Amino acid sequence: MDVVTAEEMRAFDRDTIERLGIPAIALMENAGRAIAEEVIALCRRRASSAGGGAWGAGAVDGGVRRNEAGVPGSDVGRDGAGVVGGNARRVGAGTAGGVVRCSETGATGGVADASSGRGAPGFGADATGFTVSGDAALTLAGAGGEHWLVLAGKGNNGGDGLAAARHLREAGIAVTLVYAAAPESLAGEAALQRDAAAAMGIPAVVYGKDALDLAACSGIVDALLGTGSAGAPRGAYAELIAAANASGRAIVSADIPSGLDADTGETHEPCMHASVTVCLAFLKRGLLQYPGAEAAGRVVVRSIGMPAALAREGGVKVSLLTPEVLTARLKVDLARRRSPEGHKGTYGHVLLAAGSLRMSGAGLLSARAALRAGCGLVTWALPEKLLPYVIGSVPELMLAPVAGGDGEWKAGTAAEVLRLSASRDCIAIGPGLGRFEGDTEWLRRLWEETDGPMVIDADALNILADADYRSWSRRHPVILTPHPGEMARLAGISTAEVQRDRIGLALSYAVEHGVILVLKGAHTVIATPEGQAYINITGHPGMGTGGAGDVLTGIISGLLAQGLDADQAAAFGVYLHGLAGERAARKRDHPAALMAGDIIEAL
Numbered sequence: 339m340d341v342v343t344a345e346e347m348r349a350f351d352r353d354t355i356e357r358l359g360i361p362a363i364a365l366m367e368n369a370g371r372a373i374a375e376e377v378i379a380l381c382r383r384r385a386s387s388a389g390g391g392a393w394g395a396g397a398v399d400g401g402v403r404r405n406e407a408g409v410p411g412s413d414v415g416r417d418g419a420g421v422v423g424g425n426a427r428r429v430g431a432g433t434a435g436g437v438v439r440c441s442e443t444g445a446t447g448g449v450a451d452a453s454s455g456r457g458a459p460g461f462g463a464d465a466t467g468f469t470v471s472g473d474a475a476l477t478l479a480g481a482g483g484e485h486w487l488v489l490a491g492k493g494n495n496g497g498d499g500l501a502a503a504r505h506l507r508e509a510g511i512a513v514t515l516v517y518a519a520a521p522e523s524l525a526g527e528a529a530l531q532r533d534a535a536a537a538m539g540i541p542a543v544v545y546g547k548d549a550l551d552l553a554a555c556s557g558i559v560d561a562l563l564g565t566g567s568a569g570a571p572r573g574a575y576a577e578l579i580a581a582a583n584a585s586g587r588a589i590v591s592a593d594i595p596s597g598l599d600a601d602t603g604e605t606h607e608p609c610m611h612a613s614v615t616v617c618l619a620f621l622k623r624g625l626l627q628y629p630g631a632e633a634a635g636r637v638v639v640r641s642i643g644m645p646a647a648l649a650r651e652g653g654v655k656v657s658l659l660t661p662e663v664l665t666a667r668l669k670v671d672l673a674r675r676r677s678p679e680g681h682k683g684t685y686g687h688v689l690l691a692a693g694s695l696r697m698s699g700a701g702l703l704s705a706r707a708a709l710r711a712g713c714g715l716v717t718w719a720l721p722e723k724l725l726p727y728v729i730g731s732v733p734e735l736m737l738a739p740v741a742g743g744d745g746e747w748k749a750g751t752a753a754e755v756l757r758l759s760a761s762r763d764c765i766a767i768g769p770g771l772g773r774f775e776g777d778t779e780w781l782r783r784l785w786e787e788t789d790g791p792m793v794i795d796a797d798a799l800n801i802l803a804d805a806d807y808r809s810w811s812r813r814h815p816v817i818l819t820p821h822p823g824e825m826a827r828l829a830g831i832s833t834a835e836v837q838r839d840r841i842g843l844a845l846s847y848a849v850e851h852g853v854i855l856v857l858k859g860a861h862t863v864i865a866t867p868e869g870q871a872y873i874n875i876t877g878h879p880g881m882g883t884g885g886a887g888d889v890l891t892g893i894i895s896g897l898l899a900q901g902l903d904a905d906q907a908a909a910f911g912v913y914l915h916g917l918a919g920e921r922a923a924r925k926r927d928h929p930a931a932l933m934a935g936d937i938i939e940a941l
């Protein structure tokens with residue numbers, strides 16, 4: 339699934355309208371319908387969980403709770419059905435974080451029971467083969483208990499909301515329009531929608547002019563601001579957003595939550611806190627980046643008639659890391675087939691340069707994770723003093739002590755590590771390494787002279803941050819795996835600046851430095867030197883625990899050793915690490931109990 343900026347979105351809008359000749363009003367109609375269908379689906383879920391969709395039920399957002407930390411449900415959408423993220427890919431799962439899916443809501447095709455929204459064999463079908471298909475996704479049993487407010491801005495986002503209002507009214511839901519600006523100020527397609535809604539007799543109020551109680555409804559459609567918004571919401575927009583958030587009602591945002599920066603995921607003050615965001619046509623970057631991902635609640639991506647190929651033709655370089663992207667674009671064999679005649683030599687050999695006296699566990703975690711990722715052999719190069727302490731703790735592991743009688747690394751070990759690396763398929767450097775005199779030169783030699791792909795993590799990243807490594811030469815791919823603090827040091831900015839637009843930063847850093855960058859944290863970004871980025875949505879907040887990153891380094895190196903190329907190993911490694919974290923969290927009484935070693939055992 340492609341992930342776009344607001345500017346890219348505008349270009350695709352223009353292309354669809356001007357080149358393909360699809361009228362703008364048709365796109366808006368489709369958008370309105372998609373939003374209405376998601377509102378109706380929410381009402382239906384709420385009714386089935388609360389035993390009725392009465393007024394005020396919106397206070398408890400049945401079935402669509404926002405960002406509820408909990409234990410994720412079943413494994414990620416490996417079914418290839420386009421269900422790609424968060425809660426939606428694990429239906430009914432109360433997992434944390436934003437949620438993404440492609441959706442065709444409700445029953446589709448065939449014979450449908452229009453009153454219940456469920457397929458009902460027999461309805462409308464008779465012996466002659468005559469079939470009546472109900473518009474199930476736009477119908478709602480017991481709609482009389484629902485009253486929704488549609489908050490409409492004066493741009494096209496408002497137009498989408500007004501189109502949705504007509505469908506909601508048709509479903510029997512009471513609707514009141516709330517205009518943020520004078521209705522006369524609407525233009526173009528939005529003005530057409532305004533007039534159509536008025537002609538249908540849908541009641542409307544103007545904010546600041548008419549009396550309004552936002553809590554006196556069962557739900558709110560937020561169609562105030564979309565991809566055309568600039569800066570913090572002003573005036574009536576800001577007041578409506580604050581009042582909607584305070585109302586406690588379920589909020590369904592059109593395209594993006596109003597007040598969100600559609601690109602960076604920054605939330606302005608105020609920003610709508612949606613239960614569901616119905617993202618139109620293409621997933622926006624800001625819906626994947628925190629804090630925007632949290633403000634968006636559950637994200638549903640709906641097509642509105644723009645060809646998906648526009649993104650590819652338009653050079654969109656950011657994708658959600660789904661099983662489909664892993665297989666179709668990155669050509670990863672998700673089944674990880676093993677040859678019947680394969681042996682340990684078939685699956686490659688990792689060399690790990692890691693660990694010091696106080697952080698020997700980091701090396702152990704990486705080494706074990708590499709083995710669990712399926713490589714044939716792992717050799718761990720470590721300061722010799724560590725040997726008696728770690729010997730036997732992982733019997734499958736080979737240990738290669740190098741100079742370091744005090745348990746710390748020495749610059750003089752570079753030649754020895756290089757010698758060891760000659761017969762290994764990849765090298766991972768950094769977990770628990772510590773800093774030492776001459777470490778820049780030590781790392782430069784390994785960087786320039788090792789003859790295979792390299793993973794750089796932890797203190798090895800800090801060494802890089804202090805060096806001008808762009809002048810170092812390198813023949814093979816390098817994967818850097820910084821967490822936001824390490825990334826801040828690498829980029830020479832603050833951690834807050836790193837988090838402000840993780841996708842943008844990861845892309846520019848990877849391209850400028852010619853490295854594969856894995857920017858860790860919730861929704862890890864994998865960016866390549868060619869300017870492609872993948873956003874991972876597997877994982878769990880329980881993974882915020884010491885050593886979880888060392889495990890990732892091991893997994894990526896284990897995959898590299900098995901012959902995956904560096905892009906594949908980085909992306910698939912991050913994906914598998916997240917899945918294992920989810921599985922490990924599920925096994926605990928509470929996800930907070932998760933420890934890094936549990937992630938390895940869940941691989």
Ligand SMILES: NC(=O)C1=CN([C@@H]2O[C@H](COP(=O)(O)OP(=O)(O)OC[C@H]3O[C@@H](n4cnc5c(N)ncnc54)[C@H](OP(=O)(O)O)[C@@H]3O)[C@@H](O)[C@H]2O)[C@@H](O)CC1
Nearest residue numbers: 365369493494495563564565566567568569570571572593
């Ligand atoms: N064919 C299409 O075009 C399609 C469009 N689509 C839909 O359109 C949305 C984009 O619509 P858009 O470009 O009209 O902008 P939109 O988000 O409604 O906001 C602009 C309005 O807000 C105002 N405003 C701006 N900033 C503000 C602030 N901080 N505080 C207060 N006001 C502010 C600004 O007023 P101004 O500053 O100009 O006076 C202007 O009036 C997109 O997200 C999707 O929903 C889809 O259906 C696909 C097809």
Ligand SMILES: Nc1ncnc2c1ncn2[C@@H]1O[C@H](COP(=O)(O)OP(=O)(O)O)[C@@H](O)[C@H]1O
Nearest residue numbers: 821858859860877878879882884885886887888
């Ligand atoms: N909230 C979260 N959601 C998903 N993954 C997370 C979350 N918090 C941490 N992680 C993952 O856990 C790992 C933590 O790595 P890192 O901070 O390097 O830990 P350490 O240095 O202790 O090994 C990263 O892969 C990160 O993406």
Ligand SMILES: [K+]
Nearest residue numbers: 563592594596
């Ligand atoms: K909106």
